[in-house]
Amino acid sequence: MSLQPPVTLVSPPQDIDACFSDIHPPLTARQAHLESARCLYCYDAPCIKACPSDINIPSFIQQIHSDNLQGAAQTIYSSNILGGSCARVCPTEILCEQACVRNKEAECAPVLIGLLQRYATDHAEFTGHPFDREPESGKRVAVVGAGPAGLSCAHRLAMKGHQVEIFEASEKAGGLNEYGIARYKMTDDFAACEVEFVMGIGGITLHTGQALGRDLSLAELQSKFDAVFLAIGLQRTRQLGLENELATGVQNAVDYIRVLRQAADLNGLNIPQRAVVIGAGNTAVDIACQLRRLGCEEVTLAYRRGTESMSATDHEQQIARDHQVRIKTWCRPEVITLDDHGSVAAIHLRRTEMQGDALVDLPHCDILPCDAIFKAVGQTLDMPDDEQLELLRLDAGKLAVDTKFHTGLDRVFAGGDCTAVGEDLTVEAVQQGKLAAESIHQLLTTQA
Amino acid sequence: MANLFTRFAGIESPNPFWLASAPPTDKAYNVERAFEAGWGGVVWKTLGEDPAAVNVSSRYSAIYDATGQVTGFNNIELITDRSLEINLREIEAVKKNWPDRALVVSLMVPCEEESWKTIVKLVEQTGADGLELNFGCPHGMPERGMGAAVGQVPEFVEMVTRWCKTYSRLPVIVKLTPNITDIRFSARAAHAGGADAVSLINTINSITGIDLDQMVARPIVDGKSTHGGYCGPAVKPIALNMVSEIARDPQTQGLPISGIGGISTWRDVAEFIALGAGSVQVCTAAMVHGFRIVTEMQDGLSRWMDSKGYQTLEDFRGLAVPNTTDWKYLNMNYKIVASIDQESCIGCGRCYISCEDTSHQAISLTSKADGTNQFDIIEAECVGCNLCQITCPVNDCITMVRRDTEKPYMNWLNDPRNPHGEAR
Secondary structure, three states: OOOOOOOOOOOOOOOOOHHHOOOOOOOOHHHHHHHHHOOOOOOOOHHHHHOOOOOOHHHHHHHHHOOOHHHHHHHHHHHOOOHHHHHHHOOHHHOHHHHOHHHHOOOOOOOOHHHHHHHHHHHOOOOOOOOOOOOOOOOEEEEEOOOHHHHHHHHHHHHOOOEEEEEEOOOOOOOHHHHOOOOOOOOOOHHHHHHHHHHOOOOEEEEEOOOEOOOEOHHHHHHHOOEEEEOOOOOEEOOOOOOOOOOEOEEEHHHHHHHHHHOOOHHHOOOOOEEEEEEOOHHHHHHHHHHHHHOOOEEEEEOOOOHHHOOOOHHHHHHHHHOOOEEEOOEEEEEEEEOOOOEEEEEEEEEEEEEOOEEEEEEEEEEEEOOEEEEEOOEEOOOOOOOOHHHOOEEOOEEOOOOOOEOOOOOEEEOOOOEOOOOOOHHHHHHHHHHHHHHHHHHHHHOO | OOEOOEEEOOEEEOOOEEEOOOHHHOOHHHHHHHHHHOOOEEEEEEEOOOOOOOOOOOOEEEEEOOOOOEEEEEEOOOOOOOOHHHHHHHHHHHHHHOOOOEEEEEEOOOOOHHHHHHHHHHHHOOOOOEEEEEOOOOOOHHHHOOOHHHHOOHHHHHHHHHHHHHHOOOOEEEEOOOOOOOHHHHHHHHHHOOOOEEEEOOOEEEOOOEEOOOOEEOOOEOOEOOOEEEEOHHHHHHHHHHHHHHHHOHHHOOOOEEEEOOOOOHHHHHHHHHOOOOEEEEOHHHHHHOOOHHHHHHHHHHHHHHHHOOOEHHHOOOOOOOOOOOHHHOOOOOEEEEEEOOOOOOOOOHHHHHHHHHOOOOEEEEEOOOOOEEEEEOOOOOOOOOHHHHHOOOOOOEEEEEEOOOOOOOOOOOOOOOOOOOOO
16 A cells, blocks of 8 residues: 655644644533433433444433443443444434434534543443453354454454454554544544453454455455454545546545554654645545644645535534635546646646536636645445455445345355445444344354 | 512511521621622521530532532531620621611520520610521521420420510511421411411421442531431422411411522512412522522512512412312312424423323324334323423423313312212
8 A cells, every 4th residue: 555645845833733632522520411411311212213333322321410430331332332432433413413302402402422422431430341251152253354343243252252363454453443533533542442442351362464365365264263254344445537646646535544643743744735635525524624734724625516415424514614624516626737746736627517417517627736636535345355255245346245244155244334234434333243243143153 | 660568577678588597697797798789688597595506517518400500408507606795786787787678586595484585685675677486497406405396396386486475576487397297286386476477498307418438428527417407499399388388277377477498589489479478588599699699589570570460569479379279179170181292392202201101101102204203192091190291391392281071160079989078
């Protein structure tokens, strides 16, 4: 993977670390007490129905209100062992908080469920791990990928008494939590601490630097383990299909975010002066906002359709505007021009509009001078080079699974972003990992 | 603007808001500040014989509502811990400075005629407007045969009241303890002893909570605690009931009542007056918010009176008394049912689960196509208990609607279902 940073044109702001503090500061004890009092403890609560991981939200909020933080955290973890990171990265504005009945009252403000979840998971103190393992089953499961889906699956399997080995291609576990989330959404080493917390249950062995198709084969895993869970995520970045796309200054947003997240010293980063981000999702917003925080003077987010079609939520779009990111809609990248040194100099954006059901080009073209272009037009499944994997069925370019997350291959399950199921959200991945673990457990315990 | 002038048991004050005998009225400094803030009167914190009482450190504890506001307040403070002489001198000076305000002095001395005779004479010389006999303090003092120890024995109440009336020309208000089974007995005793008025309620025996680490009740005095006296908004319902009992009792009819117990807003004041109170006394609200709270009480009460066309407090005093009756006189043929306004329903399901689990299964839950729930009243099952309306967080979403039974008024005494009824 190429991690080529763009050329340095401006120096970052003086206290750069302060620019990457929490975007939503955590609640104080007093705030949490007052906010938890706002929960109506709904029956058949809409927020639970809206939570992809089925967290009993009214129950944990009631527990916070009655000063039972350990109970609150346990309620959260029992449904979602990555409740700490989900509290930070979940788009609650389209999930639990959107469903909150408090939206419908005159006050029009949901209970701040995400921040309360964070309060509980941040402050609960456990002696040891909150969950006990069932007696050793003697069964062994391989989990490929140590992102949210893999970790969630591994934890639930370990809880059920199985031995789990996780194989992770990168040097660190955590997946997108470690490498792909905007630095201001998940600060310091939270992702690593969470991995340690999950592993704390015992019965899980982590192997990093082990990639399927390179260091391991699925056939080998199938022969050595009683079941395999694939949680390999989406590793390939979609390209624009333009000439000069490989020039200096043009790069994948996810690669830059990865560098940004891993940088020990942000002052060492190369920061463009004028950047254009192509895309309309949360990654596009994340990169755009982080560039602004780094000191990039002009950040334009270009999207070929209108804001209503953007996959970044309204809340995310507002964050972008709050960062003075210019959201330029109805234009698509057409030409990348280079300077004499072969570095990006400008991007030509062709104006578009809807004619009937078709998106069509308009005669006008805007030329935006820039020294960096970030591609955030989505990730796709990067199928490892593996004979067995070629047998897997695909659905819309992703792994096809049944309702039990079985791939169709003998004892091979899959979950998370690599499958065609659900939205590509951390909380979805956690849920799929958990449900797949239940299916695997069922398989392992019904097999004589 | 409505006229809030009050004449209570012959004591005049520009408004009915008095501060109750308590820490806020312990000395001239506080009382002067209270009068500056607009309080119509004060009942000076209870005087006793010298040597003055001695108080412990750590005196109050409280309970709170979900948002952290004080709803109940508990204290273990005794009567004044300053000498009688200092208090009397200050009372005299304050009354001179504030001739238009009511200044009543609370008293508690041993249950001996000579003690009461001596102290009432001393108070009379200060120019104070009246006496309040503290027969209610529930903590500390009863252990020494005073306070509630007197108030709990009607014969003692009558005896001491009579002594005070014998030796003083000042109006005597008897402050009653709620730590009894039937408030009417003490009120009747005070009346029989010649009391000009009663005031109630004093605080209720209480323990507000336990420190579960130290395993001791609050407030904590070096690892130990003792029960205190409970007051604040949480006790208002108990106080209102006791006020109504006395107001309704034919034996004490017309006996002026100074209402005390959890009064925090103008609405509370209006409620006590509607149940017959002629003045009200406040303590906890002032202790939590400061004396300035009287401004909002005064303004709110005046505006409400204006909106109702009441020009004086007498215009609505006691209006709720005739409508407060015994259960047996309630109309058995009156029927109300709950009605849910679907437009304002937010779908929290609280009405449903409370009715389903703990009441009459009179609300149905229907899952709609969009995943939300609809709640409907099953009228045939609804008994009109109000529980759903109480649990509903939205104003006016659930209302109780009258259904015409086409039957005339019939109380339990005439109800054929009453095995002991008069109809049989």
